[in-house]
Amino acid sequence: MDPARTKLTFGLILIVGVLTVGPVVMLTLGSFSEGLTAFGRFTTDKYVSAYTDPAILEVLFNTVVFVLGSSLVSTVLALFLAYLNNRTDIPFKFLFRILSIVPMMIPHLLFAASWALLLNPSNGMINVLIKSAFSLESAPFNIYSLWGMILVEGLLDLPIAYLIIAPAMASFDVALEESSRVFGASPWRTLFRITLPVLRPAILAAFILGVVRSLASFATPSVIGMPGRVNVLATHLYQMIATGFATDYGKAAALGMSVLVASVTLIFIYRAMTAESEKFVTISGRGYRPAVIELKGARIPLFIAVALLSFVMAILPVAVLIYTSFVPYVMAPSARAFELMSLRHWTAVLTDPLSLLSLKNSLFLGVAGATAGVALSIFVAYVVVKVKTRAAGILESLSYLSFSFPGIVIGVGFMWFFVQTPLYATIWALLIGYIATYLPYGIRPLASAFIQIHAHLEESSQVCGARPLTTMRRIIAPLLVPGIVSAWVLMATMFVRELTLSVVLSRPGTEVLAVQILRFADDGLWGRLAALGIIMIAISTTLVILANMVGARLRPEP
């Protein structure tokens, strides 16, 4: 083994280990230590007080219902959509691409806020419209409830569930179903005995990932749940550390430990499931692709349902925010509302020093954080893909570990960590926290870029007489560019919108966009929230468009 590579591998294990395992260790220490530092005397008091809290039962119940409910919504919808797209003659299939990609550009916080604007019980736009149309006494819907949270979180997790289930559905060998029919099973029996069981690993994987994501979700519980006093673990933790006089981080850490353990366990199951799902791939047929299922009369109604869903997922949230940013207060669209439109919220936001500071901080974190994160990811991805030693395997596991970390819990761990250092309450604390938590987003595109660079490409350059540096410059770097661009953009967009880690780590002076938006939501300043939110979406979208343009120009000609 090349000693330089070994040194690189161990150096990276050290860096990534500190970034990912460090906060977990601090969290564990903090949860067992007396007083307000992570290095106090050993005690189990924090656990006792965290888990004997009378509110905990209700919180746990809400969490279970919220997490299972929203995962069920996203999985069932994803299954339905994937089936329609892959197996039927539904028209305008491009809609499914929109459904699976566009919602990812809308930050969860703003998606949740737009639903609050539409369906809140006092002046939600849809509620007001229905109330006046049917002259009702009270609002028909109350989004500030458990079912409201389930609906919003379910829709938020739909794209990721779709991206897991759709490929499984596409690679499904239709002969498996056809043979069941030939051997005497009806279409329904075939669906339940063959189709769904064969897809079971993918379905379960989507469901489990949904559980992990909704368990870690903070946007929906804080914007939809807290106004209705429906608390789940994430918001319960947040209230422990963000409100009250004597913040007890130890107690929060003790409670967070169970969320962390649950989350890590689920991710292990998820990875086992996806491995299982790959095993189910059978020999694929050659050439013969049977006709898709004709929907006949159901074609148009189903298409309308999908179109409506795309509208609700991709267009409505942005439209609601744009509209809200121009009207003086939350009101249903009417001629009067359009007369009253003005730029006052925009002016207010653009002259508000705190909003401008958060904008500046978020932009800095996006650019600097993504650059540093990609730099680290390049080395990690290189070692993971090209150096196939046991140490490289450890590095891989370490680097994907943070996937399973719920932001708010790991934030508490980072808090303990940074309190010991001069980094506490600086923007660098946020930067390091972001990179640690979102490292997989940088590694994944780069790892697949490295996989595409076959060893023969490097070797043939060497055989042609190029020195290692020339090979790097002429062969590897150009082939890597698309991966670098997509990793950078992915990280930058995640950082610009980051909420869960930031609510814990952000201190006066280091406010970021999402924290400022959440503050507007708490204060009911919906107009300003909308204006700042549009700015946030504009930044993300610009990044994505720029990346596509750069990527298209730099991509090697096929």
Place this chain on the structure above:
Amino acid sequence: MEIQISGVSKRYVSEGKTIVALDDVNLTIPANRIFTLLGPSGCGKTTLLRCIVGLETPDSGEIRIGDDIVWSRDRNIAVPPEKRGLGMVFQTYAIWPHMNVFDNVAYPLQVRGVAPDVVRQRVEKTLHFVRLEGFERRPATRLSGGQQQRVALARALVGEPKVILFDEPLSNLDAKLREETRKELRTFLGELKITAVYVTHDRVEALALSDSIAVMRAGQIIEVGTPRKIYFDADHRFVADFIGRANLVQAKVRAHANGQTIVDCGLGTIACQQRDLAVGAEVTLCIRPEFIHVTTDDIGGANVVAGSVDSLVFVGETYEGEIRVGQDVLLAKIDPDARLAEGDAVRFRLDPAHCLLLAI
């Protein structure tokens, strides 16, 4: 059970173009025989099979299995596949990956509500038949290609279907295994006395397995016959060419004499198998390479042709030689230990029984 297909057509629209997959097919598949649909890819053979089994709906015509009409446009009958009581082996085997071998094979019985102990008995018997006893609990994903193939066959047989259909079942196996499995399949089907419809594009497979072969092209049945008839005595040039390697030589009928048809061609005057062709007609003379036995001896007489070796390629079991006779170049199979070199003058005698005449 006999299968009757009358006037079946099927069209696809793909990327704005209409593709005729089946063009007014009329065919009777005899009972208790192995019947093969053979043809190049895209000839409609798989579509025809899928129409029989009910996975594809024809545009017109009628399909009858035994005494039951399973599909008819005019009478508005469309029996779904699960009600046709057939067995099928798919090209990809379609072994359900979430079930073990037993569950896969038991499925056709279970969905028909057969009592569990009867199911067990019959699955056991069928697995014994395909020589897979002891594999019951093996997950389907842990089987080799050949084993999957046998599970698929067991599953198709277990319900004692009226007809069993095979859609290129050997095409996913490697060459050696394909040959073994082909022999096995021949043995299995020989013992069963069942109506089998077999789709393939592989002529060796078709010749080795079938009692009868229907050769298809562009959605039409070109010719039906036994393997020997198709190979030695085809009526159509396409069939003769497709079923094996053939030297095709332009010829003109000169006369009929002594139960033979005499033609003039680039090889000289050749006596051929008798055919009902008009004197003076333009025909094609078809000679298979294995019937051109070259020699350097100075032989003479009727049907002897003289030429020279143009090229010799050693391919192991034989030399593939090109023999030039005037303007024509004929492919010949030559003994691998023949002492020949390129440029040598050679002669060969053509047996009239192996000189096949085809109208055009």
